[in-house]
Amino acid sequence: MDFVIHWLWYLLAFAVGSAVAWLLTIVSIRRTSKEEALAALPGSREIGAH
Numbered sequence: 549m550d551f552v553i554h555w556l557w558y559l560l561a562f563a564v565g566s567a568v569a570w571l572l573t574i575v576s577i578r579r580t581s582k583e584e585a586l587a588a589l590p591g592s593r594e595i596g597a598h
């Protein structure tokens with residue numbers, strides 16, 4: 549039974565860590581449109597992606 553309790557704690561820690569990482573990603577990365585993303589690429593005008 550001790551093993552199961554330890555495993556559940558590790559599972560909970562993994563879930564909490566994943567949630568924190570997901571939230572940090574959502575907060576730090578802004579959504580952009582397809583046109584803005586293509587315009588931000590270096591050399592996008594030369595290849596005609598505008």
